Amino acid sequence: MRILVVEDDADLNRQLATALEEAGYVVDSAADGEEGHFLGDTEPYDAVVLDLGLPKLDGLSVLENWRRDGRTMPVLILTARDRWSDKVAGIDAGADDYVAKPFHMEEVLARVRALVRRAAGHASNDLTCGDVRLDLRAGRVTVAGAPIKLTSHEYRLLSYLLHHQGKVISRTELTEHLYDQDFDRDSNTVEVFVGRLRKKIGSDMIETIRGLGYRLGASVDQ
């Protein structure tokens, strides 16, 4: 999962990025409205954390522009506690959720989890497929009840596949969502990680669609 953080306070931006990365997301940061708007328009994010008070282009305008252009990724807005009117305007502009500043990092993490979940059409914090169960909150994975240890990249890969189970995910889509902007796209890294993940969760979970990509679950037979 790849998250965009748009926040002009450098300290807060870094804190958010660190916390999200520790939670297993890939994070891109933007320091002002223009940069944030551009990134959200060109890169495929699974969620956005958007401050409202931004230089160059304020958060509400950024959000409105995105929605007008048909960008539907979930957006979590950071707003000062007393700016009730901002909250109302945010709803109108198409925000999906709010956190009032100052906030507890835990709360932001929980809401981001919920947004990503809902965007993929899941209701619970536990994603399952067959014997595999992933607890988004604790960041733990079990196979048939037994906990297994995943590295951070393996966890991201599994999480993305579980969020989109049943769909065919191409190698390019995986690299776009598992790595940040600049990454060499010509390598077999993805295949290697799919192999490592298969070794840990059982090789029959992830199906290879030759020439297209991979698919988890919904392999009713064959």
Added chain:
Amino acid sequence: MRILVVEDDADLNRQLATALEEAGYVVDSAADGEEGHFLGDTEPYDAVVLDLGLPKLDGLSVLENWRRDGRTMPVLILTARDRWSDKVAGIDAGADDYVAKPFHMEEVLARVRALVRRAAGHASNDLTCGDVRLDLRAGRVTVAGAPIKLTSHEYRLLSYLLHHQGKVISRTELTEHLYDQDFDRDSNTVEVFVGRLRKKIGSDMIETIRGLGYRLGASVDQ
């Protein structure tokens, strides 16, 4: 289905081609207006993705020429966000849809799907014929509810037949729409793939019209 991409930015052109190919289309690329115009005039495309800012011959002129020559294939125009006037001019010139740059690949794919669908006279993203059902979005095929595995060429063949069910499709038409420019037209590849497809979806689905080609569905007889 065969798509023409006319876009001078080599990077973007490649990205579009890759994404479309992953979605199961055959893609030809053109880097300037003249090349695009020539290809669109001489090859039978099921849809065109056309940038407006092109060297040698701009996109609007290309489109106008095609329409004047009676080419009716659906055209999706890529336009810069702020060039509202281009959009209006595009409508007048006979474009079928628009996407503002920068765009998300998902959006382009969805619109191309819709264009190809509409051109063939279908409203839904599910194409069915008898027990056979093809989900254009997920790229999945079921026979009597049971999912079956198709290779990419088999999928393209079935997709084309379903889009034109009831009509007799000649071998040359199939090779022209299932392969790109340079392909040896003197072989029995099509027959082989029809055979393979028949084996998977039931041999009574595809009817052979001796001397003319194949027909799917509407087999009321003669």
Added chain:
DNA sequence: TCCCGCGTGTCACGTTCATGTCGCGTTCAG
């Protein structure tokens, strides 16, 4: 500071599998 373990990305090599071609048998029209 040095060493060690670990996660990661790259490479080389082996394997699988989709594809196109060939050859022969079968069907069909005249």
Added chain:
DNA sequence: CTGAACGCGACATGAACGTGACACGCGGGA
């Protein structure tokens, strides 16, 4: 009956994919 069109099993080939090994960087601990 004859030839052309088509069906089908089989095979070669090359690309896509899987896998083990290794090098590098980084962080922790002695």
